[in-house]
Every structure is written in structure tokens, then in C-alpha cells.
Amino acid sequence: MAIEVDMMKKVPVREQDPKVRATNFDEVCLGYNAEEAQAESTRCLNCKNPKCVAGCPVRINIPAFIQKIKGGDFRGAYETISESSSLPAVCGRVCPQETQCEGKCIRGIKGEAVSIGKLERFAADWAKENGVKPQPAAQKNGHKVAVIGAGPSGLTCAGDLAKMGYDVTIFEALHKAGGVLAYGIPEFRLPKDRVVQKEIENVQGLGVKIQTDVVIGKSVTVDELMEKEGYEAVFIGSGAGLPRFMNIPGETALGVFSANEYLTRNNLMKAYRDDYYTPIHRGKKVVVVGGGNVAMDAARTALRLGAEVHIVYRRSEAELPARREEVHHAKEEGIIFDLLTNPVEILEDEQTGWVKGVRLIRMELGEPDASGRRRPVEIPGSEYVMDCDTVIMALGTSPNPLISSTTDGLEVNKKNCILANEETGKTTKEGVFAGGDAVTGAATVILAMGAGKDAAKSIDEYIRSKNS
């Protein structure tokens, strides 16, 4: 049966029922099938001056791939995307499309934007299911490049360099490649074996070697990689791994976690599964502090582990930095939002040392601050206590100083972000390039990929000029 398309509305995407999915870790969004994808693709206006492409940090030729889906050439669609993106199955799932490609879509002026993210995901998933893979370079050029960190920027940079013929090795501190895709984003949003692992295998298929369990700055330094191990250039894509805390009383009580810890236990160590040994605290009532994607991920994870979950955020709904889809999904699943509220103290049971509640204060929005958002201001005398047995701090992260503090001549700013040229990724140290969250502080997967891509290009130029 043909799908009737309302040109003003997206073809709905199938999702697991909220009540069912609140109790499992399977992927929430089931994605388009071929018929649905082709129906949605008819909504694309194939603009001559495509604003969506300008909104994409890696400049995917969006109208071109959508037209290919429309014509049933799914392989062609994947190949078009692959020219610009090395992790399309990931980006189709986790990009904030509403502020990027879809935010610029002309169709979106009067109706709903074309579902570009879902179409990208469809093409990438189709390629996986049909064994279509990116092709390795025909010839190796013999030059060695080291990439630090197997997250989005590192995988992209390594993949692009391998396609150009470089001999690339990625060094990963954890025991699994993927970076934030492995430890941070939950299974229900980004399946690990079916999606992340396959994307990594594609990068390895290009000839990239991955050494896990190597902490650069500890197991070996950047200088040693270049001087002793013969790497001509190094790309640092080590991410933003250090969690921020509020520095309020009670924060070291038992039952207070950083979102990084909570999510790492669950995603990387698979604590939600009985066959893995790593434990996780299954709270009864969980308070998650923060309003970004990580806060949503932590909240929805806690919910799936059986808790009543409250998101405490100091601004209002309009300012929530999370993707709209995540907020929507979280609400559907029953997460309770306590907006314009901020913790002032974590209450600890003196006998057990465990969290027993949080003292919260109500906030109101004042004048805009440096970020352009209205500054939240405490309302005097509005404090109240919420009982809970778990608190998860999702307040953002900053880069780990492990690498910068052990590399001669590599400069950072006062937030420990590595200083690098925005277009080339060049750092203050010759032959060393950097990109992604290690440079910008916590941002998105796609921006990190874009930086990895740009750096691959300038590493190629650097090595060519050095050897000419």
C-alpha cells in the first residue's frame, strides 16, 4: 500500500511504544523502511541553492543523496553521503538536525522540514545490511600518522588519511574503540554492536590499526610517538573527558555520580546486563542535574533501570540544550522535568553516608548573559527539599589535561582546551594537530567529525610539503 504523504508533515517514523521501551535498552527509533524513506524523499524540494548543505558541518550533498533515495538508488545515496561523512549511521541518529540541516530546510518554513537525519540513517543502515563498505586506498604511501582517541574526530581523521594512503594507527585509552559513541551515548539511542562497532570495522577496513589500552601521556608520550616510533604527524582527538561537579556540600556522598560514570558503567561496561560484572546503583528516585543530551541520556538510563527520575535544570524548557527529540522522548517515557530549579546542597544520611535528598532553590530568568540566554537568578526564600537516593551530575565536561601536560610545546587555554587553528587543526607544536572536544570543549559528534576531516586534509598537506 502506497504511503500518502502530507507535504507539510514528515512521514512519521516508527518508534518503540514509550511504555514498552521504558523497560528495555533496545533502540527507541526504528527508522524508515525503504517505502517510508522513498515517500519522505518526495518532500525534498531539491533546491538549487540548498541551505541544508550550508547547515551541515561536513557539507554532505543532501539534495543529491535524497534524490537518489527517491529514485531507489540506495547504494548511490550512501556513496554520496560517504564522500563527506565517515560515520553516517551515527550522525543520522545523534546529530542535532533541528539546528543544522533541517533547521535550514526551505520546506520547514511553512511546514515541517524534510526528515534529513532519518533519511541519512536509512541510507547508512541499508548499506550495512547489504554489505556496502567504503573502499580502501589502492596504494599505500608509506607515511605513518598517529591518531589519539578512537572517538568521532579520531575515527574520521584516521579514515580520511587511510583513504589517502597513509599508514594510520589510532591509540585508544579505553579497552574499546568509539570514544563517546561507546561510553557516553546509550544503547537505546545508538546501538553498539549493530551500529558503532560496524562503523569502526569500516574504518579498520580502510587499513587503520587501533591499539586499545594505550593512555597517551602515561603509556607513551606524543614526543615518543614522533621521535621513537616514527610517526610523522599526530592528531589529538582525545575528547572532553573530565566531568564537572557543582562544588556544593554533600557532593561526595554515596549515590552521587557524574553522568560520565553512570553512563560509562552502563554503556561501556554494560552494567545493565546480567552477564557483565560491573555493578550499577539502581536507584528508586533519581535526580539528574542538567539539561543537555547527556542529562537526558542519564535520566532515561536511570528510568530503564527502574527509577522515578527527575531532571533538575536551572533555566526553562526553551533553553534546554538537548536535542528536541531527546526531550520529547524523555517526556513520553515519563521523566519528570523540574525546571527553573537548582540544587544548593546534597543531603547525606549521617549513618550510612548515602544520599537522602537534595535541597533545591527555585530560579527565575533575568537579563541575557554572555551566552545570549537569560541568566537564571535564585528566588530568595524558595528553597525546598526533594527526597532521592541517587543524584547524577550532568553539568558538562572539559578536556583531560593528561596529554597537554605531558607534551612539550603543546599549548592550551585556561579551560585546558588545546589551542588549534580552526580550519587546519594545527597546534602550537610542529607536526601535531588537534580537533573535536579536546579543542572546543564538549560539543557534538558531527563538529568533532568535521574537525577530524579538516585535520586529515592539513596533515596530508603538511607531510607532502615536508617530503617535497
Next chain:
Amino acid sequence: MYKILSAEKLNSVIYKMVVEAPRAAEHCQPGQFIIVRADEYGERIPLTICDYDRAAGTITIVFQPIGNSTKRLAEFKAGDSFMDFVGPLGKPSDLVSTPIEELKKRHMVFIAGGVGTAPVYCQVKWLHEHGITADVIIGCKTHDILIMEDEFKKVSNLYVTTDDGSYQRKGMVTQCLQDLIEKEGRHYDWCVAIGPMIMMKFVCKMTKEYGIHTVVSMNPIMVDGTGMCGACRLIVGDQVKFA
């Protein structure tokens, strides 16, 4: 994979293994730790380095199985391999960054209890290699659970005390420390204590009275071991620190 070259039981509860890990062995210093994961399902377990051999590319670990994952570690035999073995992690002991001349002026005593004996060895051996022989007190409940006595004798002035008096001195490590200072004319201005929390607590109480600068070893829960998850945070003085 990281091959186990030897595995032995030091007493009824403590295991020692020598593991091939060239990168960690090349760079590690006393006071640092590694993280081991037995297999795909295991936890990431932080263990302080007991000894290393840079030439052979090996790290020695000593551990006492308590939880599921450490029990699983104990099942491994020589010739088997651990899935993951990463390091060195954490900060080296301050000994490493202190000039040798200054260390020679210090009067140091190391106090070890239980499985904490292993990390003390790494520091004491390092000092011995740099021409300094420190005093070491090892405390244990009974003689049969004393570990690494011969190794310590080669690199330190060793005093052993057992709770029940079944070997050498009788009493807790604090008793031994007090006797050494009050009755045997030893003088200390620097103490490193590694062992059960309760032992370190009473050592600190005593050394505070004597005005001896004291360093203890905290082993908080960890997941990644690089600072990423913040599970290792604890309060020292009034400040939150990451171990």
C-alpha cells in the same frame, strides 16, 4: 591480550602475577597503578604496581580476591592472558620527583599491612636502587599470611609484627612504631603507610602526635582510571581531589 608469565599464591588469600605489558613497564614509577580486565565481562580493576622489570617488559601485581571480578582474576594461570592491562595510571610517589640528596636526609619509615605490602615494596625497592635503605614495618594477623619477607629483607631494614605474636614482634604496627621510636632509638620524620583503612587511621593518629609527615594510599572505586568518570573523588583537608 596480556600474557601472564607466572602466577603464584603468596598465602592462603593473596595472589601474585607477572604480566607482560611492555608499554606500562617502560614508563611506570612507584606509586602508580594499572587497570586490568580479565575478559569481556570483567570489571576494570585498579591495582597498584608491586614491581616492574623494564628490560623484560613486565609488571608484577599482587591482589586479594574479594569481589566477583578479583575472584575471576585469581582463576587465571601462567600462560593465560588478560584481555586488558592498561597503565601506568595515576601519579607517581613523590619520592620520584624529590632530589636524591633530599631523600637521603629524610628518616623514612614505611608501614605495610595486608595486601598493601605489595605497593610498599615498589617504593622501597626504588629507594634501595637509589642508595637509600628505609625502615619497613609489616603488620599481619598471623605468621602464615606474611608475604614478600625475603624480597623486603634484600632492600630494607625489615620489622615484622604479628597480632598474635606467632612471628617476631607481637602487636599492631602502631605498637611496633612506638617501640622503635621510644625504646630502640629510631628517629623518623617521614612515614608512608599503605594497608587497611583502619590501620592507616591509627598510624596517622600516632604519627600526628610525633609530628611525622605521613603519606597514605587511598584506593577509591574507579571505572576508567584516567579521571574521566570522577568516581575516585574524595575529600582531603577541605578539598575534593581525584585519586
